[in-house]
Amino acid sequence: MLKADDEITVNTLLLLLALFTTLLLGFEFGKRVYIEEQMSEPVQTGRFGRNGGPSIPPTKPETLPLYRVVWDLISEE
DSSP states (O other): OOOOHHHHHHHHHHHHHHHHHHHHHHHHHHHHHHHHHHHSOOOOOOOBOGGGOBOOOOSSOSSOOHHHHHHHHHHHO
């Protein structure tokens, strides 16, 4: 026995409605998860220096700045 054309159309519409509803819910859920991830603060990782000690910033630079080196070279001549 053949199905009526109206029944096929209704089933197709119901399947399309279910598909779009699922896509919309998935999009809203993904957006909410993304926003919650952005709101949480990142975990601060410990910074370790040489030999596993704490990272201490240098008190003075190890080398002279480039402008100082160029100035010294110019003033020698």
